[in-house]
Amino acid sequence: MRIISTGAAVRVGRLLGIPIYLHWSFLVLITGYATVSGLRGGVLDAALTLVGSTALFGSVLLHELGHAMAARFYGIRTAHISLYPFGGVAAMEGMPGEPRHEMVVALAGPAVNFGLAVLFGAGFVLTSAMPWAWMALLNVMMGLFNLIPAFPMDGGRVLRALLSWKWGFVQGSQVAIAIGRGFAVLFVAGGLAFGAWNVVLVGGFLWFAVHIERRRLDQMVARERAWIASLNRRFNPVYVVNTQKCRDFSER
Numbered sequence: 001m002r003i004i005s006t007g008a009a010v011r012v013g014r015l016l017g018i019p020i021y022l023h024w025s026f027l028v029l030i031t032g033y034a035t036v037s038g039l040r041g042g043v044l045d046a047a048l049t050l051v052g053s054t055a056l057f058g059s060v061l062l063h064e065l066g067h068a069m070a071a072r073f074y075g076i077r078t079a080h081i082s083l084y085p086f087g088g089v090a091a092m093e094g095m096p097g098e099p100r101h102e103m104v105v106a107l108a109g110p111a112v113n114f115g116l117a118v119l120f121g122a123g124f125v126l127t128s129a130m131p132w133a134w135m136a137l138l139n140v141m142m143g144l145f146n147l148i149p150a151f152p153m154d155g156g157r158v159l160r161a162l163l164s165w166k167w168g169f170v171q172g173s174q175v176a177i178a179i180g181r182g183f184a185v186l187f188v189a190g191g192l193a194f195g196a197w198n199v200v201l202v203g204g205f206l207w208f209a210v211h212i213e214r215r216r217l218d219q220m221v222a223r224e225r226a227w228i229a230s231l232n233r234r235f236n237p238v239y240v241v242n243t244q245k246c247r248d249f250s251e252r
């Protein structure tokens with residue numbers, strides 16, 4: 001394991017050709033947890049906490065690898081996978097070209113969790129040891145949580161793919177983004193109402209992620225309009241209709 005520091009994240013290795021990074025806060029959190037349980041219950045508790053956190057974030061890592069492998073199947077490279085205390089990110093170097101592909105890439109992550117749940121469940125059946133059952137349950141929860149249709153979470157990407165099928169990519173994305181914002185507000189408000197601070201944080205992260213996706217979409221539309229305008233200047237009538245369509249989308 002070669003550790004190279006790159007600012008906020010630390011590179012810990014490479015899996016299936018993809019560099020894996022851990023955010024520093026993640027390392028602090030795990031060490032902190034292990035130290036606290038070590039002080040309370042001794043070395044064994046500390047070791048169990050370390051094993052538990054590693055298994056949990058191993059599941060997150062495999063979830064992200066699921067996305068990355070599905071994307072690779074469609075010819076999209078993944079620059080790196082980064083793990084944060086609130087989950088992982090597979091940084092893909094492109095977008096799936098078709099809604100169907102986006103749907104498969106989005107579903108691949110939760111599918112890995114459900115597969116792992118079956119494996120951990122089998123471990124529990126064979127050994128009757130509770131940690132297997134906990135890991136199975138955690139993976140089911142992770143898979144289900146990611147399927148919430150809050151764009152840009154996995155379920156939201158499935159929703160965007162479905163909407164793009166119906167209305168085209170730009171309008172489909174805009175609706176998915178609006179729904180994602182709605183979920184972010186819901187998480188923050190619900191978290192505040194019930195004093196669940198982790199839900200508030202998830203809502204905050206979601207709001208931020210939606211904002212990034214919105215900007216990415218705007219940039220894409222602007223690039224497309226510039227490209228169509230340049231084609232119009234060169235070739236004219238054929239593309240005039242498209243320019244209008246693109247403008248309609250971006251102004252909605």
Ligand SMILES: [Zn+2]
Nearest residue numbers: 109110146154
């Ligand atoms: Zn995912």
